[in-house]
Amino acid sequence: MCGRYAVTLPPEVYREIFGYPEQPNFPPRYNVAPTQPVPIVLEERGERHFRLVRWGFLPSWAKDPKDFPLVINARGETLETKPTFKAALKRRRCIFLADGFYEWQRHGREKAPFLIRQRNRRPMPLAGLWETYTDPAGGEIDTAAIVTTDANGVLSAVHDRMPVILSGKDIGAWLDVRDENASHALKLVRPCPEEWLDMVPVSRRVNKVENDDPDLQEPLPAPEAAPVAEKRRSKPRSSDEDEQGSLF
Numbered sequence: 001m002c003g004r005y006a007v008t009l010p011p012e013v014y015r016e017i018f019g020y021p022e023q024p025n026f027p028p029r030y031n032v033a034p035t036q037p038v039p040i041v042l043e044e045r046g047e048r049h050f051r052l053v054r055w056g057f058l059p060s061w062a063k064d065p066k067d068f069p070l071v072i073n074a075r076g077e078t079l080e081t082k083p084t085f086k087a088a089l090k091r092r093r094c095i096f097l098a099d100g101f102y103e104w105q106r107h108g109r110e111k112a113p114f115l116i117r118q119r120n121r122r123p124m125p126l127a128g129l130w131e132t133y134t135d136p137a138g139g140e141i142d143t144a145a146i147v148t149t150d151a152n153g154v155l156s157a158v159h160d161r162m163p164v165i166l167s168g169k170d171i172g173a174w175l176d177v178r179d180e181n182a183s184h185a186l187k188l189v190r191p192c193p194e195e196w197l198d199m200v201p202v203s204r205r206v207n208k209v210e211n212d213d214p215d216l217q218e219p220l221p222a223p224e225a226a227p228v229a230e231k232r233r234s235k236p237r238s239s240d241e242d243e244q245g246s247l248f
Helices: 011-018 086-091 168-175
Strands: 004-007 029-032 037-044 047-055 073-075 093-096 100-107 110-118 126-134 140-150 161-163 197-201
Touching: 011 037, 011 047, 011 168, 037 126, 037 168, 086 093, 086 126, 093 140, 093 168
Parallel strands: 047 140, 073 140
Antiparallel strands: 004 029, 004 100, 037 047, 037 093, 093 126, 100 110, 110 197, 126 140, 140 161
C-alpha cells in the first residue's frame, strides 16, 4: 500500500526523464497525501503530457463521489477483473511523478514511519491509472490511483504491499495504450529488484499532513513509534485494503 509519498527533485529532472512538452514549475513536496492535486505523466495519441489530477480514483460510472471509497491504490492482481479499473487499465495508464514514498511498520498498537527511495536518488516512476469523472452538473475532474503489488524483500520488513516501480526501459510500455490489449502492461506489475531501494526510519511528524518540509526525510537512528490513530473513512472499509485510502 502507498498512502504518502514525496516529489522533491527539480521539475526539469522529471521533464527530461519523461519527455513531456509542458514546462510546469511545481515546488518540492515532502508529504503528498490522498485527495491532494498530484502530478502525473500520461500518453495521448502517442504523445506524453504532464497533468495535475486528484489522488483518489473515481470511475466514470460512480454516481456520487461521497458514497464511493477513497481509492488511492489499485491492487495489481485485480486490475483486469474489478469494474473500477478495467477500462483504465486498457486506455488510461499513467505514471505518478515521485522520488520517494513512506510506509508504516506496525507493532501491536503502535506504528513507525519509514522513507523508501531509490539508492541512486533518481525519480521513482510509480505505475498508476487515471480517469476523468464527470459529475451530474457536467463538471469534470481528473483522478488517479497508484498500482500496488507484493512487497519485495526490502519492503516486506514493514508491509506486505508496495507500489509498482517501473524501470526506465519499461516507462514507454506502461504508458502506451494504443493497443487495448493490456497483457504487456500487466507483465510489469511486479515487485522491483531489492537492490534498487533503501529504507530508513523517519520522524512521526510525517503522520500529519500539514507537515511538509525537508526535515521529514532526515534518517533517524531508530524507528519512532506512535499509537495507531483511528483511520478516517468515507464509508465502511472495503474487504480489499488497497481500495480504501487512509490518511494516517
